[in-house]
Amino acid sequence: MLLVTCAAALMLLQQAPAEGTDWDAEFGIAAKERDPLTGEFPVAPYEQSNANAGAAPYASGALVAAFGGREGIVRIAARTVELSEADPRIAAIFASHDMVRLKRTLGEQLCYLIGAGCDYTGRDMRSAHADMGLTKADLNALVENLQAAMREAGVPFAAQNRLLAKLAPMAREVVTR
Amino acid sequence: MSIIAPCLATLCSLLGDAASADPQIAYEPVIDAAPVAPPVAPPAPPAPPAPAAMERALAPLAGASALGDAGLRLGRAELFKGGKLLLTNGVATAEGSSGGGLARWATIGGRQMPGGIGASLHATAIELADYGWRSYGVLVGVGDRLELSYARADFDTRKVGVLLGIGEGYAFNLDTFGAKLRLAGDLVYGAAAMPQIAIGIEHKRSRDGALVRALGAAAASGTDVTLSATKLLLGHSLLANATLRYTKANELGLLGFGAAGAGHELHLEGSLAYQLSRRAVVGTEYRSKPDNLGLSEDDWIDLFAAYALTRHLTVTAAYVDLGAIATIPGQRGGFLSAQVAF
Numbered sequence: 001m002l003l004v005t006c007a008a009a010l011m012l013l014q015q016a017p018a019e020g021t022d023w024d025a026e027f028g029i030a031a032k033e034r035d036p037l038t039g040e041f042p043v044a045p046y047e048q049s050n051a052n053a054g055a056a057p058y059a060s061g062a063l064v065a066a067f068g069g070r071e072g073i074v075r076i077a078a079r080t081v082e083l084s085e086a087d088p089r090i091a092a093i094f095a096s097h098d099m100v101r102l103k104r105t106l107g108e109q110l111c112y113l114i115g116a117g118c119d120y121t122g123r124d125m126r127s128a129h130a131d132m133g134l135t136k137a138d139l140n141a142l143v144e145n146l147q148a149a150m151r152e153a154g155v156p157f158a159a160q161n162r163l164l165a166k167l168a169p170m171a172r173e174v175v176t177r
Numbered sequence: 178m179s180i181i182a183p184c185l186a187t188l189c190s191l192l193g194d195a196a197s198a199d200p201q202i203a204y205e206p207v208i209d210a211a212p213v214a215p216p217v218a219p220p221a222p223p224a225p226p227a228p229a230a231m232e233r234a235l236a237p238l239a240g241a242s243a244l245g246d247a248g249l250r251l252g253r254a255e256l257f258k259g260g261k262l263l264l265t266n267g268v269a270t271a272e273g274s275s276g277g278g279l280a281r282w283a284t285i286g287g288r289q290m291p292g293g294i295g296a297s298l299h300a301t302a303i304e305l306a307d308y309g310w311r312s313y314g315v316l317v318g319v320g321d322r323l324e325l326s327y328a329r330a331d332f333d334t335r336k337v338g339v340l341l342g343i344g345e346g347y348a349f350n351l352d353t354f355g356a357k358l359r360l361a362g363d364l365v366y367g368a369a370a371m372p373q374i375a376i377g378i379e380h381k382r383s384r385d386g387a388l389v390r391a392l393g394a395a396a397a398s399g400t401d402v403t404l405s406a407t408k409l410l411l412g413h414s415l416l417a418n419a420t421l422r423y424t425k426a427n428e429l430g431l432l433g434f435g436a437a438g439a440g441h442e443l444h445l446e447g448s449l450a451y452q453l454s455r456r457a458v459v460g461t462e463y464r465s466k467p468d469n470l471g472l473s474e475d476d477w478i479d480l481f482a483a484y485a486l487t488r489h490l491t492v493t494a495a496y497v498d499l500g501a502i503a504t505i506p507g508q509r510g511g512f513l514s515a516q517v518a519f
């Protein structure tokens with residue numbers, strides 16, 4: 001009996017919020033809009049430079065051909081991101097980020113490093129991955145997904161490893177835990 | 178107000194009672210703590226007869242794979258969660274450490290990542306012109322830092338036993354207790370010029386004390402100290418290893434340790450391997466050895482191929498040339514090893 005009275009009293013004391021409250025505004029969250037042209041969310045300004053790609057590019061036409069040229073590389077980058085988004089080991093890390101942008105910037109980075117003549121317009125590896133708390137296990141998972149994407153694209157194993165050779169030293173900037 | 182206070186008090190006490198009466202209510206004390214691993218799936222029911230012989234052979238591992246991928250929790254450590262890239266845990270050496278078959282590497286065995294605990298089991302057979310070698314062992318890996326191993330080797334002298342005056346089929350037995358600590362570097366990541374570096378020991382005990390002393394050995398047990406550097410040079414798909422071993426073991430210790438006037442010496446183990454794919458690697462190894470007993474003990478070489486059939490199962494086959502053993506020359510033959518790692 002006492003319990004019922006209590007519950008009723010507590011319910012009466014509740015005040016329903018006004019209909020149609022704009023909670024984002026209420027909590028001071030500015031809505032982010034995807035760019036209608038690129039489909040990407042805007043990012044805080046940073047200095048663009050190919051140095052942000054983290055390594056010097058190869059200069060080998062044979063290597064570029066092994067990756068299927070620019071189109072091949074861009075497809076491999078996008079596929080790596082797709083596989084990672086679907087990989088239960090690391091999917092959660094990607095879920096809250098802009099995958100449209102990542103597919104583009106990762107494609108640029110790989111294309112630049114392999115020497116297929118792209119410019120890298122993304123952020124440097126340290127600032128792109130700061131605060132993500134990435135582990136070596138996360139990196140191994142990503143490497144396996146990249147290997148799977150390259151395998152699907154028919155890239156010979158030695159050529160796959162040459163790309164990984166460019167990325168392996170970046171582990172120091174990416175893995176923070 | 179006067180009515181609310183007792184109300185809240187009642188509610189609280191009700192909730193409190195509920196909580197204390199039911200200790201099974203679980204909660205996670207830290208919001209971002211990793212979720213508790215789900216209970217391990219019960220072992221898979223016996224697999225129905227599979228068509229392919231390979232599948233059938235691997236079927237018993239299916240349960241183990243499920244365990245390996247889900248992982249368990251042991252305090253703050255992940256048990257058997259895995260995470261290493263294929264082959265980066267190395268394969269078992271003759272002495273039970275992780276390495277390349279004959280040579281010890283700086284790698285840490287087991288499939289665990291930092292914060293995890295892993296393990297592996299192996300069995301090795303070497304068929305030589307006149308001798309047979311069988312060894313098996315177990316290894317525990319702690320993060321990317323520490324490896325503890327034990328291996329037992331049985332060395333059958335077969336017909337040559339008569340010639341050596343110890344009886345046909347006399348077998349020398351050796352226990353090896355190993356420990357290895359990674360000091361710096363990473364096998365795969367970081368600068369190409371910075372290898373993974375590890376120090377270690379191998380404490381060996383011959384089970385044939387009286388006999389090896391009669392052969393001239395100074396002791397039936399001894400301890401090797403090793404310093405290893407190993408790197409996967411991705412740009413060339415090459416794995417390179419060099420190990421310095423401070424040892425007085427005769428034929429790894431099967432024939433005891435040292436001799437009159439012969440103590441520890443520094444010896445070299447080198448490996449060079451080419452990665453054909455994620456799963457396959459071929460390579461060669463060289464291992465220098467002392468000759469304390471004057472039995473023309475030789476340096477060892479091998480040509481090996483290792484294949485990761487699954488994340489957990491690796492097989493290694495090799496051609497080995499072990500030179501002369503106990504004065505009998507021409508000890509060449511085949512090496513076959515299987516390793517299961519979690």
Ligand code: HEM
Nearest residue numbers: 090093094097098105106109122123128138139142167170
């Ligand atoms: C050496 C290894 C790695 C390389 C070369 C790399 C490369 C890149 C590149 C080029 C970007 C885009 C930066 C930009 O848009 O400005 C990026 C962002 C990102 N990376 Fe990586 N990455 C590596 C490792 C990892 C790992 C291990 C994970 C997680 C498993 C990861 C998750 C992400 C995520 C979620 C973003 C989006 C960041 C954002 O939107 O703010 N990366 N990475």
